[in-house]
Amino acid sequence: MKKYILITAFSVLIGGFSYGQAKLEIGLKAGANFSKLSTDINDFDIDNSTGYLIGAFTLVKIANIGIQPEVNYSLQGTTFKDFGEEFNQDLYYLNIPAMVKFYLPLGLNLQAGPQFGVLVSAKGDEAIDDGQGNITINNNVDLKDSFKNSDLSIALGAGWDLPFGLKVDARYLIGLNDVNDSSMSSMSQSELKNRTWQLSIGYSIFKLGK
Numbered sequence: 001m002k003k004y005i006l007i008t009a010f011s012v013l014i015g016g017f018s019y020g021q022a023k024l025e026i027g028l029k030a031g032a033n034f035s036k037l038s039t040d041i042n043d044f045d046i047d048n049s050t051g052y053l054i055g056a057f058t059l060v061k062i063a064n065i066g067i068q069p070e071v072n073y074s075l076q077g078t079t080f081k082d083f084g085e086e087f088n089q090d091l092y093y094l095n096i097p098a099m100v101k102f103y104l105p106l107g108l109n110l111q112a113g114p115q116f117g118v119l120v121s122a123k124g125d126e127a128i129d130d131g132q133g134n135i136t137i138n139n140n141v142d143l144k145d146s147f148k149n150s151d152l153s154i155a156l157g158a159g160w161d162l163p164f165g166l167k168v169d170a171r172y173l174i175g176l177n178d179v180n181d182s183s184m185s186s187m188s189q190s191e192l193k194n195r196t197w198q199l200s201i202g203y204s205i206f207k208l209g210k
Contacts (some may be wrong), residue, residue, distance in 0.1 A: 023060040023209035027165065031200025035076040037089070037179070037192040048197075049088065051075030053095075057202060061209075066101035069198035074117070076196055082115070082127055085137060089124035091147065091179075091194075093117040097155050115173060117145065117151035117194075126182075146182035151175055151194055165204035172197055 013015040055072030077090040097115035104110070122143040128136045155169030175194030 006094075006167050011175050019112035020117050021062055023059070023207070025061075025165070025204040025208075026057070026206040027059075027167070027202050028054075028056050029070070029072070029167070029169075030054045031169075031198060033076055033196050033198050034079065035173075035194065035196035037078040037080075038175075038195050039192055044075075045202045046207075047078040048162035049077040049078060049079045049090070051090070053093075053198065053200060055099060058063065059101075059204075061101075061103070064103040066103060068099045068100075068101055068111075070097050070099070071095075072097070073120075074196075077122075077124065077196060085127070087125040087127070087132055089122065089143060091122045092120045093151075094120055094150065099155060099157075101159065101173040103161075103198040104205040109159045109161065110172065111155070111159055111169070115153040115155050117153065119147055119151065119179075122147050127161055146180070148177070148181045150177075151179055153194060153196075157198075165207065167202035167204070169200045170198070171200075 020156055031053050034048045035051060036046050036048045036160060039046065053057055053072045053074040055070055057068055057070040059068045072095045074093045074095050075090060076093060076117045079086065079088050095117040097113055098109045099113040101111050104131055123140060124143055125139045128142060153175045155171050155173050157169055159167060159169040161167050163169045173196040178191045178193060179188060180192040
């Protein structure tokens with residue numbers, strides 16, 4: 001059954017290319033992240049942290065529907081205030097979104113899809129509470145053990161496919177799972193979820209079809 005489905009899908013794709021209805025593109029992209037970790041505790045003054053993303057994409061488009069899987073290296077994180085101090089935490093993810101794109105006239109499109117992320121590294125500042133009222137603040141330390149290794153998000157956005165292979169995308173990434181894995185920091189009792197606004201520019205370096 002699976003073999004039949006794969007053969008059918010492949011035949012439809014080849015047929016689409018043959019009749020000029022399908023298009024394949026492979027390209028590179030880069031952009032900026034404006035992210036934070038949302039929390040269910042109101043004691044923290046949390047602000048956005050500015051990061052970046054670099055990656056690659058493949059777009060398969062048939063008529064006005066496109067499927068665009070990507071692989072992106074993404075710097076996310078958060079800035080928050082606690083104990084009268086400002087803390088910065090940087091989270092480096094390898095993200096794999098799979099976007100479904102609905103095309104409007106003039107190359108405009110609406111996008112939605114899941115994104116799976118793997119935490120590569122994390123570093124920043126943390127406050128350690130020993131349970132007796134003594135607080136120790138550590139700066140620029142390895143925080144990878146304080147966060148879970150994976151993240152699942154829903155990506156919603158819009159884009160514009162410009163001439164000459166240029167693509168502009170704006171997305172909002174909504175983390176679905178708690179990424180907090182700390183038992184010692186000041187935020188140890190808080191549920192943390194990624195929230196990221198993302199702006200990016202892509203360029204298609206390979207095209208097949210019209």
